[in-house]
Amino acid sequence: MTGIHEVATRAGVSTATVSRVLSGRGTVAPATRERVQLAVAELGYVVSSNASSLATGRTRNVGVVVPFLDRWYFTSVVEGAQAALQRHGFDLTLYNLRGGGRAGVFDHFLHRKRVDAVVAIALELSTGEIQRLLDMNKPIVGVGGPLPGVRTLSIDDIEVGRLATEHLLSLGHRAIGHIGGDPESETDFHVPSYRRTGYQLALEAAGVPIDPALDLNADFTIQGGYAAARRLLSTPVRPSAIFAASDEMAIGAILAARDLGLRLPDELAVIGVDDHPLAAFFGLSTVAQHPAEQGAQAVEILIEELLRTGDEPSAFDTPIEFRLIVRESTARLPSL
Amino acid sequence: MTGIHEVATRAGVSTATVSRVLSGRGTVAPATRERVQLAVAELGYVVSSNASSLATGRTRNVGVVVPFLDRWYFTSVVEGAQAALQRHGFDLTLYNLRGGGRAGVFDHFLHRKRVDAVVAIALELSTGEIQRLLDMNKPIVGVGGPLPGVRTLSIDDIEVGRLATEHLLSLGHRAIGHIGGDPESETDFHVPSYRRTGYQLALEAAGVPIDPALDLNADFTIQGGYAAARRLLSTPVRPSAIFAASDEMAIGAILAARDLGLRLPDELAVIGVDDHPLAAFFGLSTVAQHPAEQGAQAVEILIEELLRTGDEPSAFDTPIEFRLIVRESTARLPSL
DNA sequence: CTGAAAGCGCTTACAG
DNA sequence: CTGAAAGCGCTTACAG
Structure with a gap:
């Protein structure tokens, strides 16, 4: 040594x-x-980073907190953040809330002065949690939803739901089913709820009555989307289109349609959200978000904040871009 | 503060x-x-972890190095390791080699004395890298393959390939195709190569000639498996069974079979490796490995090693369990 | 442009 | 059982 x-x-x-x-x-x-x-x-x-950190009060290490890791969105945000941090010579310490002990993570792990800043992904921090973090003078950036008093990057999930639904409406669809998230898969930001709200607002605006029978829940997985779609497609009032709140659920819907012998997009149109790596393979139309870039962007903000010593931390929300990608899974409703 | x-x-x-x-x-x-x-x-x-670490020489932080994160196997190992570390009050600092700069990671990041130990996942460390790590007196556990002079947990991929292939052979299949990994998706441990070797050994042992036309490469994704399977199933000597080196490629093969109108398992049997969360959904027979447990086990070994001060680090390989799971995608070859 | 020295916030023999 | 003090390995005013 x-x-x-x-x-x-x-x-x-x-x-x-x-x-x-x-x-x-x-x-x-x-x-x-x-x-x-x-x-x-x-x-x-x-x-020695310890000696250096002790002397300077800076660790060159950022804590990244996720609710879990095994969903494409989270993995991608983490990879994006990691790459950006590495470019700046920072390390990334990963906190996974699923491991249990959210309290432990916030009360203990993050307070050891091991990190200069934290990125919270899809986490609705409580006022107390935010306060403790701010008390420690550590910049925080939240990704995935607005947070009072914190700098955030977030997608407007109502608009995402509206955009997807309007796309289907514009193609002439009226009987539009929805597969949203079940309560267990709600992240802190109620992403599924917001997307559902957007769906409903779009329908209302188009004068299409909302039919609760066409609105089901699933768990954000292909399996869950498949099961929900089978139910949706077995009702007497079979929808001509489905908006799923994630690409994985949308892919499940596509597989269900295939099993039922329905041809896409003529007999069923499907749209998802994410632009998951499998979306193109399944010809799935979707509203793309770009999680890796979200992670990278969060890091850039953080680094900037760390350099801007002294000032008050910024605390506003930056909307994240999203964009409709039309592939083969959606088309104009065939005139009967 | x-x-x-x-x-x-x-x-x-x-x-x-x-x-x-x-x-x-x-x-x-x-x-x-x-x-x-x-x-x-x-x-x-x-x-303060910095002050404490400086005084004790212990950081209660473990570095986990992955080649990339966005494959189910790696995410799962990391989650398993994370949970185990958290139980022991350790933090996890994540190094992703995809971010670029493998040299940077080993020469710099890991040497800052920020970690007590390292878990290297599916990484074939060079003698130099191993030596530097050992010089620092940091226990290392490798997961995913044997490493000279290092404690490792690894799966015998030749046996995995053999087991999968023997399962198909035992069902009467003789024309058995293989979808292995292409050079780009080879991890350091040449996992795909070893699985292919097991496939070939099983065929040889059964007296089945090896047909290179039945052996294709893909990139470990569903898309890649799909494309390879389409080619495999369009040959004049269409195989009656396919062994894919990962569940995702196997799922691609199942989708290809469906598109070609082939019924599983009678017209095509498929087996994969992993027991991916989607395997059960697709009724896919597979050789299960348990990555989350591999991560957790690696951590337990590390913690033990950290407590056992003074001794020489252990440096042997512990074989990881794997197990055949038979589902609906494989069945006895129908007698013609 | 460079060095001596104090200090960062703990831990741990050592002495009592 | 407990405290005074040295030390962990750096960084940074301060003085020159």
Whole structure:
């Protein structure tokens, strides 16, 4: 374990100078700098992050908190954030709330001063949780929904639901089914509820009565979407189109339609949300969100916030882009 | 930012005593202990991990290195490891090699003394990488393949391939196709190659000639499996069964069979590897591995190793369990 | 441009 | 059972 001392000795300077060279702060004569850099390289010296963090109060580490990891959206946000952090020389410490103990994570793990900042993904932090984080002077960025008093990046899920539904309406569909999220799969931000609201608003605006029989819940998986779609497609008033609140559920619906011998898009149109990697494969029309970019964007905001020392943290919401992608799963309702 | 000093003052003791109470090391009179605990609770004090780590040389943080995150296997291992670490009060710092800069990760990130130990998932570390890690006295556990000089948990992919193929052989199949991994999706451990070897060994043992036309590559995704299966099923010598090196590719094969109007399992039997969450939904027979448990097991080994101070690190391979699960996608070859 | 020294917030022999 | 003090390995005013 080479320490800064050995480097200093080898380069014939003080540890202070080594530190200056390594951090880039302060002035060092070019010749000195080179001697130090040589010594560092020869010894393979790497600064101890603990000692450095203790002295500076900065860890160059960001905590990323997710409710769970095994959904495409979360994995993608984390990968995007990770790549961005790495570019900036930051580490990423991952907190997964599913492991149990949300309280533990917030009261303990995050307070150890191991992180400079936190990215909270699809998490509705309580006032207390936010307050504790802010008290510690740690920038927070929330991804996935607005958070009072916190800088956030969020998608307008009502508009997402409306956009998807309006697409179906514009194609002439009137009997439009919906597969939303069940209560268990609600994230903190009630994403499914908002998408459902958008669906209902679009129908209302088009003068289409809302039929509760056409609105079912599932668990955001292909399996769940399949089961819901089978029920939806077995009713006497079979819908001509389905809007599913996620691509995976939409894919389940496509598989259900196939099993029932229904041809897409003529006998059933389907649209999802996400632009999941499988969406193109299934020819699925969807409202694309770009989770990896959301993660990267959250990190950029955080880094900026960390550099802007002193100021009050910003606390507004930045809307995330989304975009309709039309593929083969949706088409104009065939005139009968 | 309450420090240990404030706690000590409030409890009317020295910081040494507070430290003893918090760490559980050393003896403290019960009454004193209670006073300290009360002060800690009242102030919401949490030990600074940097200061503590600097003083003890222990970080209570484990680095987990993955080649990428967006495959079910990796996500599951990470979730399993995370949950186990959290139970032990450890944090998890995630390093993703896809972000670029494998060198950076090993030469720099891991050397900052930010982690006590590392879990390397499906990574074939070079001798140099291993040496540097061992030089730092950090236990390493590799998951997914054997690593010279390192404690590992690994699955015998040759046996996995053999088991899957033997299952098909035992059902009377002789024209057995294979969908393996293409070079790009080879992890460091050449998992696909080994599974292919097992496939070939099983065929040879059964006296079935190996037909290269029945052996294709794909990229471990549903899409890739679909494309490969379509080619496989369009040959004059259409196989009666397919062994795919992952469930996702196997699912692609099932979808391809459906599109071609082939009924499973009578007109085509399919088996995969993983026991992916979608396997049951598709009625897919498979060789199950249990990635979340692999992650958890790796952590348990690491923690044990961290407690066993002084000793030489252990450096052997523990085979990971796998198991044949028969579902509806495989059945006895119908006698013609 | 550079060094001596204090300090970051803990832990742990050591002494009592 | 408990406290005073040294030390973990850096960084950074301060002085020169």
